[in-house]
Amino acid sequence: MQCRDNARPNLMKQEQNDRLLRALRRRETDCTPVWIMRQAGRYLPEYRAARARAGDFLTLCKTPELACEVTLQPLRRFSLDAAILFSDILTIPDAMGLGLSIEEGAGPRFARPLRSHSDIEKLPQIEPAEDLAYVMRAARLVRRELGGHAPLIGFGGSPWTLAAYMVEGGGSRDFRRAKGLLHSRPDSAHLLLEKLSAALAAYLAAQAEAGAQALMIFDTWGGQLSTADYVEFSRDYLRRVIAALKADPAAAKTPLVVFTKGGGNWLELIADTGCDAVGLDWSVPIGEARRRIGGRVALQGNLDPALLHAPREKIESEARRILAEFGDGPGHVFNLGHGIDPNTDPDKVAHLVDVVHRLSGF
């Protein structure tokens, strides 16, 4: 069977494409589904134009029509098997009152970072359907526009990753302040992580309710922790969030991916969170990952984004290598190991997507 062509400019005419959802549930697909982390982003001229119209990144996130538009842009260009809602992992702390600003390239900053136990005690619990209504509205719009052409992925940051940003006040090379808190004030750290876990579970459930058909948790800074701290301060809260989702009527059947950057040492621990799939960065050979956890979860990944700067033949040979390393049978969602480089040539992305479909079609 040949892989179906789903590169139609008019999304509404497309037949149903459920490859991603089938693969996340480890069911057979006609070819390996593929999407690209940060596929709606600066490497696309039409994204840069939309961002210029919005004025800044956060306005783009917070204006449902614009967020919907940029979410769909890459699907108009490429035969992608999923849309991922255009948003940011830091919407939760922003809704909690920390005052987020994002300068693209420079990273996020909070006007009011957490500086004391009392700051953490005072953090309000949020009601995502209201406090993050702009996200739900964007999700509903995208879902309607997609019309079954591809499933919509919703997402959020892991409790530890959100906590790390909130304590630092922004990004950091080593998150020393946040990691210091784990050991100097474990009571504060656990209180913060509990609050964030409740907020994240409610947020992801609300996205599922609003139309997200798959969910992903980005544990971007999990890899900054030692193994013991990863278990105590990140993994255990991921489990808590996932258990809440699996008990939620809207989200219980929505497949969920956990991505811990730098988590190659902990694949078994991650698979043990209750997730349906594990996202892999580029540092773990996917064949090894499949041997270790492929009996329990689907795998998503893991081409190094830097490879998209290589000549077309090299991109093809690397895609072939990853598909061969994963091997036969269902449960693979092709993706990059991290977000796409803003300097990437969009033609290279088109080539990658086509190559994955062609090489895996059977």
Next chain:
Amino acid sequence: MQCRDNARPNLMKQEQNDRLLRALRRRETDCTPVWIMRQAGRYLPEYRAARARAGDFLTLCKTPELACEVTLQPLRRFSLDAAILFSDILTIPDAMGLGLSIEEGAGPRFARPLRSHSDIEKLPQIEPAEDLAYVMRAARLVRRELGGHAPLIGFGGSPWTLAAYMVEGGGSRDFRRAKGLLHSRPDSAHLLLEKLSAALAAYLAAQAEAGAQALMIFDTWGGQLSTADYVEFSRDYLRRVIAALKADPAAAKTPLVVFTKGGGNWLELIADTGCDAVGLDWSVPIGEARRRIGGRVALQGNLDPALLHAPREKIESEARRILAEFGDGPGHVFNLGHGIDPNTDPDKVAHLVDVVHRLSGF
């Protein structure tokens, strides 16, 4: 046998301490040697005073008397089993003409980053004994001042790590430009890595000649690469450098440590470089590392620096856990898994050093 007390304010009165060198050669020691990555640094008030006198970080590195002074400062306070020369991994590109400046906290910048193949072709080969004479002079001073109290460690950055900084023009969250070069212009990348390998081998040999009794290569950004790229662009050049050192009369018998941050997936590949010891970041359990490569090399590490913010009892229990995980027998150098946090309380360092000696003395 009790662990000998080597915490003497007057270094010259100290008896010989060769614990570190014995452990790196996997020979028996009276207790586990310990030193601290960035032990001469901002957490020490006397360091901050010296840096203020120098005016800036690079002047401190380039003034042998001041570099010697700050190298010795932590050994006057703590019972450390090694001194590490106060310097920076970017001295080589600076000597090659890239114009290094270092703002402490913000990281390094090059005035003239590499922007083309021709920039790489034009890079001069350096003669470390002349072009980096200030480093050799500092090493000779420190060695004389130490008088056998503790061995002196010399160091440099791995070819890939130096290349990454030189191509980016400074630090980076993801080294996209440098990683892009590996795939868009592999010929340029290999030419650069060849030049840097020759320079690094000559530099480390010159440090050994000037008095360094152990050597360490910091592959700080190795963990940014995929496994295949790590082998091609970092590991293979580490092997080349180490082969050159093992053929050099001054350096052949000088034990050499390779530290790849984020290299937990590749311990076997790192051990295979020909090094005598492998430095571990905090993400790999040291017991697992010993099972995987402990039959071939010594291990250095791997307490998470964030643990130094914990109460004294937690520091003790974590040190005990690491020592127990490594287990009996020689070949362990206790250290942090990365550089010490500038906000660390020096009393916690004193506590850690004493605890390691006490718990491992036999």
